[in-house]
Amino acid sequence: MGSNKIRWIILILVFIATGLNFLDRQVLSITIIKIQKEFHLTDVQYGMVNTSFLISYALMFTIGGRLTDKFGAKLGLAFSVGVWSIASCLHGFMDTFYQLILFRFLLGVGEGGCFPAAAKTVNELFEKKERGFANGIAIGGSAMGAVLAPPLTIWIANQMGWRWSFIIPGIVGLVWLVVWVIIPWNKKRIARQQEALLQQTALVPSKPIPFLKILTNKYAIVFLVIRFLLDPVFYFIMFWIPKYLNEERNVSFDEVGRLLWIPFLALGLSNMIGGYFSDKLLKVGFSINKARKTVMGIAAFLTLGAMFVQGVSSVTWAIGLMSLLMFAHGFWITNYITSISDVFGNTATSTVVGLSGTAGAIAGIILNPLIGLVVQNYSYNPLWIICGLMYPLAFLILMVFIPKIKPITTE
Numbered sequence: 193m194g195s196n197k198i199r200w201i202i203l204i205l206v207f208i209a210t211g212l213n214f215l216d217r218q219v220l221s222i223t224i225i226k227i228q229k230e231f232h233l234t235d236v237q238y239g240m241v242n243t244s245f246l247i248s249y250a251l252m253f254t255i256g257g258r259l260t261d262k263f264g265a266k267l268g269l270a271f272s273v274g275v276w277s278i279a280s281c282l283h284g285f286m287d288t289f290y291q292l293i294l295f296r297f298l299l300g301v302g303e304g305g306c307f308p309a310a311a312k313t314v315n316e317l318f319e320k321k322e323r324g325f326a327n328g329i330a331i332g333g334s335a336m337g338a339v340l341a342p343p344l345t346i347w348i349a350n351q352m353g354w355r356w357s358f359i360i361p362g363i364v365g366l367v368w369l370v371v372w373v374i375i376p377w378n379k380k381r382i383a384r385q386q387e388a389l390l391q392q393t394a395l396v397p398s399k400p401i402p403f404l405k406i407l408t409n410k411y412a413i414v415f416l417v418i419r420f421l422l423d424p425v426f427y428f429i430m431f432w433i434p435k436y437l438n439e440e441r442n443v444s445f446d447e448v449g450r451l452l453w454i455p456f457l458a459l460g461l462s463n464m465i466g467g468y469f470s471d472k473l474l475k476v477g478f479s480i481n482k483a484r485k486t487v488m489g490i491a492a493f494l495t496l497g498a499m500f501v502q503g504v505s506s507v508t509w510a511i512g513l514m515s516l517l518m519f520a521h522g523f524w525i526t527n528y529i530t531s532i533s534d535v536f537g538n539t540a541t542s543t544v545v546g547l548s549g550t551a552g553a554i555a556g557i558i559l560n561p562l563i564g565l566v567v568q569n570y571s572y573n574p575l576w577i578i579c580g581l582m583y584p585l586a587f588l589i590l591m592v593f594i595p596k597i598k599p600i601t602t603e
Contacts, residue, residue, distance in 0.1 A: 198375070199318070201375065202313065203329055206310050206313050206314075208333060209269060209306060209310065210306060210333035211334065211336045211337035212273070212277075212333075212365050213276070213337060214334040214335070216277075216361050217245070218341035219341065219357050219358055222345045223345060223349055231292075233289060241296050246556065247297070247557075250550045250557070252300060252302075252305050253304045253305070253547070254546040254547050255305070256268065256305020257308030257543045260305060260312050260542035260546075261539070265315075265542075266313075268309035269309035269310065272302050272303065273365050276298075277363075279296075279301070281358065281359050281362030282362075283296075283299075283358035284355035285355070304546075307331065307529075308549070310330045310331060311529050311532070311533060311542060312538075312542040312545075314533065315537065315541050316538065320480065322471060323533060324466070324484075324526060325464065325467040329464055331463055331525065331529065332460045332463035332464050335461075335522070338453075338459075339453045401539050401543075406547070415528075415531075415544055416544075416547055418548075418586045418590060421586050422583065423555050424556055425521075426521060428575060432563060432575075437507070437510075440502075440572060441507050451507070454511055454515055455511070455515045458522070460522070462520070465523070466487055466491070466522055466524075466526045467526045467530065469523075470526070470527050480598070481596045484530060485587075485590070485597070487523050487524075488523070488524055488531075491521070491587075492520075492524070492586070493584070494516055494523070495520045495521070495579070495583040497517065498517045499579070500580075501513045502576045517580075532548070534599070535597060536599075
């Protein structure tokens with residue numbers, strides 16, 4: 193089999209991995225109704241379980257990213273999927289609240305390293321003119337996992353019991369791990385690509401950048417600030433939309449399940465379209481800086497529609513505007529991650545992607561309680577306005593503080 197075919201097969205495996213990543217984390221939010229009744233868990237205890245996951249997830253985004261930069265994408269993603277698949281299976285054997293907290297923490301340990309390793313994989317196997325589309329496919333699996341999780345989890349739980357809703361995806365992850373380990377990587381091709389990159393810009397360092405130097409790097413700080421600002425918008429969509437539809441739009445529980453997949457499908461499609469569009473601009477003569485920023489600028493403009501969600505009268509229009517927001521997010525996040533790889537290459541891509549994910553998770557931990565206070569004391573309207581304004585703000589920060597997306601120098 194040719195090296196070109198193998199790298200696309202590897203990319204498909206990454207797509208499946210990111211899909212499993214989102215699917216496995218959503219199983220608990222769907223089965224918690226049954227678990228709470230069986231184990232008599234309080235809402236406070238459920239909150240503690242979610243916090244356990246977020247803490248390890250935030251930590252491992254950075255630690256996993258750094259380890260992936262050191263040991264390579266293949267080993268990094270193998271470790272991540274292996275750990276979280278075992279953790280998912282263990283959920284199916286839990287008997288106590290403390291076991292659930294432990295298994296949830298272990299799930300976060302595995303899942304935190306997934307996206308830095310996915311970005312590293314794309315950076316190792318694809319040239320810059322292909323990297324946007326490849327990144328779109330790699331992270332697009334997460335949206336597909338979010339689409340599949342509700343119906344698949346409910347069907348397994350109804351047919352076999354809620355424990356199998358955790359065990360079966362865990363087994364699938366372990367099967368994926370076997371395939372991932374045995375598939376050959378064309379290291380000679382990777383070496384040639386890295387050598388070509390160094391020839392294009394001799395100032396790009398060939399060894400991993402020291403961690404403290406990354407933390408003080410201007411580009412890295414800007415990428416982290418942007419992720420800190422925007423991830424709460426995504427967490428708001430994931431965690432609060434079912435509640436919003438039910439309370440504000442009088443949508444039944446069953447109907448929420450039939451509507452919620454639509455915004456995530458828009459996200460999955462835009463991940464790939466946004467990457468393809470960016471690569472297409474490169475091929476027609478746009479610079480890397482202009483291509484990435486053009487797509488992110490379009491995304492920032494489209495998110496302004498979120499400000500009108502609360503004002504539209506019909507559920508159909510509300511779902512349409514939410515889908516537009518998620519579609520724009522797909523454009524943004526694909527080119528955001530690709531821009532990180534454009535700047536840091538093989539020296540620190542996983543580390544910076546990991547640090548940015550940690551920044552976003554910390555923002556989510558801090559702001560989720562504040563979102564609850566706003567909803568309880570005011571309404572959802574201020575939150576929709578904020579959702580519509582944050583991406584233009586992030587784009588302005590990008591334009592001002594990173595005037596040109598280019599590989600970092602050794603200085």
